[in-house]
Amino acid sequence: xxxxxxxxxxxxxxxxxxxxxxxxxxxxxxxxxxxxxxxxxxxxxxxxxxxxxxxxxxxxxxxxxxxxxxxxxxxxxxxxxxxxxxxxxxxxxxxxxxxxxxxxxxxxxxxxxxxxxxxxxxxxxxxxxxxxxxxxxxxxxxxxxxxxxxxxxxxxxxxxxxxxxxxxxxxxxxxxxxxxxxxxxxxxxxxxxxxxxxxxxxxxxxxxxxxxxxxxxxxxxxxxxxxxxxxxxxxxxxxxxxxxxxxxxxxxxxxxxxxxxxxxxxxxxxxxxxxxxxxxxxxxxxxxxxxxxxxxxxxxxxxxxxxxxxxxxxxxxxxxxxxxxxxxxxxxxxxxxxxxxxxxxxxxxxxxxxxxxxxxxxxxxxxxxxxxxxxxxxxxxxxxxxxxxxxxxxxxxxxxxxxxxxxxxxxxxxxxxxxxxxxxxxxxxxxxxxxxxxxxxxxxxxxxxxxxxxxxxxxxxxxxxxxxxxxxxxxxxxxxxxxxxxxxxxxxxxxxxxxxxxxxxxxxxxxxxxxxxxxxxxxxxxxxxxxxxxxxxxxxxxxxxxxxxxxxxxxxxxxxxxxxxxxxxxxxxxxxxxxxxxxxxxxxxxxxxxxxxxxxxxxxxxxxxxxxxxxx
Numbered sequence: 118x119x120x121x122x123x124x125x126x127x128x129x130x131x132x133x134x135x136x137x138x139x140x141x142x143x144x145x146x147x148x149x150x151x152x153x154x155x156x157x158x159x160x161x162x163x164x165x166x167x168x169x170x171x172x173x174x175x176x177x178x179x180x181x182x183x184x185x186x187x188x189x190x191x192x193x194x195x196x197x198x199x200x201x202x203x204x205x206x207x208x209x210x211x212x213x214x215x216x217x218x219x220x221x222x223x224x225x226x227x228x229x230x231x232x233x234x235x236x237x238x239x240x241x242x243x244x245x246x247x248x249x250x251x252x253x254x255x256x257x258x259x260x261x262x263x264x265x266x267x268x269x270x271x272x273x274x275x276x277x278x279x280x281x282x283x284x285x286x287x288x289x290x291x292x293x294x295x296x297x298x299x300x301x302x303x304x305x306x307x308x309x310x311x312x313x314x315x316x317x318x319x320x321x322x323x324x325x326x327x328x329x330x331x332x333x334x335x336x337x338x339x340x341x342x343x344x345x346x347x348x349x350x351x352x353x354x355x356x357x358x359x360x361x362x363x364x365x366x367x368x369x370x371x372x373x374x375x376x377x378x379x380x381x382x383x384x385x386x387x388x389x390x391x392x393x394x395x396x397x398x399x400x401x402x403x404x405x406x407x408x409x410x411x412x413x414x415x416x417x418x419x420x421x422x423x424x425x426x427x428x429x430x431x432x433x434x435x436x437x438x439x440x441x442x443x444x445x446x447x448x449x450x451x452x453x454x455x456x457x458x459x460x461x462x463x464x465x466x467x468x469x470x471x472x473x474x475x476x477x478x479x480x481x482x483x484x485x486x487x488x489x490x491x492x493x494x495x496x497x498x499x500x501x502x503x504x505x506x507x508x509x510x511x512x513x514x515x516x517x518x519x520x521x522x523x524x525x526x527x528x529x530x531x532x533x534x535x536x537x538x539x540x541x542x543x544x545x546x547x548x549x550x551x552x553x554x555x556x557x558x559x560x561x562x563x564x565x566x567x568x569x570x571x572x573x574x575x576x577x578x579x580x581x582x583x584x585x586x587x588x589x590x591x592x593x594x595x596x597x598x599x600x601x602x603x604x605x606x607x608x609x610x611x612x613x614x615x616x617x618x619x620x621x622x623x624x625x626x627x628x629x630x631x632x633x634x635x636x637x638x639x640x641x642x643x644x645x646x647x648x649x650x651x652x653x654x655x656x657x658x659x660x661x662x663x664x665x666x667x668x669x670x671x672x673x674x675x676x677x678x679x680x681x682x683x684x685x686x687x688x689x690x691x692x693x694x695x696x697x698x699x700x701x702x703x704x705x706x707x708x709x710x711x712x713x714x715x716x717x718x719x720x721x722x723x724x725x726x727x728x729x730x731x732x733x
Contacts, residue, residue, distance in 0.1 A: 155448035155456025163400040166244060167242040167369075168243045169209050169241070170241045172238065177209065177224065177227070178225045178226055179198045179199050180201075184197050185390065186390040194389050207223060213398065216397075223395055226393040236375070240395070242370075245274065246404060246419055247367050247405035248365070248405055248420075249365050249402055254332065254369075254401075256398050257397040259395070260394045263377060264317050265285045266285075266317075266373050267283055268283075269369070273367065286318050294311075297313065299311070316328040319377065319378065336350055355609075376391045376393055404422055407448060419431070426460035427461035440462060449609075565586065566611040567611045569587060581593075589618070598615070601630055603631050621637035621647055622643075622649040625647075640660065642663065664682035665679075666683075673687070676696070
C-alpha cells in the first residue's frame, strides 16, 4: 500500500488535470449543448498487461538444474536453480509478480559456462497496443547490473526495432559512442538516443540494482524540474517533429549483451558467477488514444481505448461508420488548456441542415439546364442584378469565428459564397440570388487541412472538394501527397512539410515516384531507398552496370587486378576482358613461334591444294 501511495505521489504532476475530460455539458444563450475537448487516459502500471518473451530458448536457468555463485562469495557456489522445483525455479513470470515481505523473486539466466561464446539474452514486452511513456522506465537486477545492454522499442508490433538507449561500462569500446548524460540534452535534441555509463560500472555488493531510462528528465527540459509546466511539454509535442513518437511504443526489448563481471576481467576458472537476474521491470505509461479518450480498459484480451468524438478502434484511430465526412485526425494539445478534439462528423454535416428560404411572389423560372459538371438554374435578368443577403442561424458547439470562401463551379460561371461562423450563427453572402421556395445546402466548412482555402461543389456527385491544394498535396481534402512525394509520418496532416519529395535517382530508378515509406522503384542492379547504390555484381556508371570483373566469379587471370568492377588491369604480355589471352609481340618467343607455325601450316595447305589441281 505504501508503494502504491508513493507511486501515485510520483505520478501526480503528470496526471493532474491534464486533458482528462473529453466533454462537458454547458449552457449558453443558445441553450444547453455538449462542449468537446482533447482528452487522454491517466497513467497506468503497464507491466500487468504485457506479454513477456525471453530468448533464445534455453536461456532461462534450471533445465538442467545447475548451481551458481555470487560475486560477494564467488567460491561458495551453493545456490541452485532447478525448473522442476517451484522453490528453486526462476521463470520469466517472476519479473512481474508482486514481491511480499521484502523477499525478492527474480528471473535468472543460465551461467556463462560456454565462455568465450557470448552470454546474451533478449527480453521482450508486448502490449499489442500503442502506449506512451509517462515516467522513468526502471529495470531492477539482482546480483549485479550488466556491463553491456541495449534498450530498444518498436512502433509496429515488433516488426522493426529502434534503439532507445545504450548502456555500457565503456561506451566507446562497446558501441563506438561517447558517454553522455541526460542533463546535457536541450530542447532541440531531447529525443536523441544516447549511451550512458552511469548504470553499468561495478558498484560492489548488491546496493546498486536499478538501470533506468530517464523519461522525467527529458520531460523536465520543457516542463521544468518539478514538471509543473506540462502545458509547455504538450505544446512542444505538437510542434517538434518526432518528439511525441519518441515516447510512444507498442513493444519494448531489453538486449542483455554482457553480464556483470564484478569489476574484474572474466575469470575462466569460475564461470558460474556470471549470469543475469531481473526481479522487476517497471513501465508506467498511458494508452495512446490519439486524444480521443480519457479511459482505457483491458477487455477481449487486450487494452482498448474507450473512444469519444465519434471515433473507434483500439487507438481511436478512425472515424465511426457514418461519421466519415472529414478525414480522421488525432486530437491536438493546442490551444491550451483544453486542446482541439478534431471530432469526426456525421455524413452531411459539412453541409448544414437544410434551410427553407422564402421569397414572396417570385417570377417563374425560365428554364432549367443541366450539364455534367453541375446543375445550373437560369433566372430572369431583373433578378440577376439584385443580389440578396440571407441570414440563417444554427447552433454550433465551439470555436473562434471562421471566415472561408467557397467557389462553386458551374457551366455558367462561378458562385462565390463567404461564410462567417461566430459562435451561434452562420451568415451567407451569395452573389447569385435564390429565387424560389427551395431547400438550400449551406457550406459550413471547407476542410483542406490548411493546404487550400477554396472548395468546389460537384453537384452530380454531391461532394465538396478542395481546389488548388498546396504544399505538394492532393485529394478531396488535400490529404494525400502528389506523385513524386510521400507522407512525412512525423508530421500532422496540417503541417506544411507533410509531403516529402521522393528524390529518386534518375539513373537508378524506374521513375520519380516512391512508395509510402519513401523507397523508390529501382532498375535492375540498383538498390537503396533512392536507387543510388548498386547490388553486388554491379558497378555505378551513369546507373548500375553489370560488373566486367570482380573478386569472386569474374576473376582477373594471370595476375590482373579488377578496377572498380569495370575492367581488368592486365600485366605486360596479357590481354582480354579477364587478361586471359597472351599478347603477341617481339618479346614473346612462344607467341612468335606459334605465329610462325600457323603461317607455315597455311602455306603448306595452299601448296597441297595447288599440286592437287596440277595433277587433275
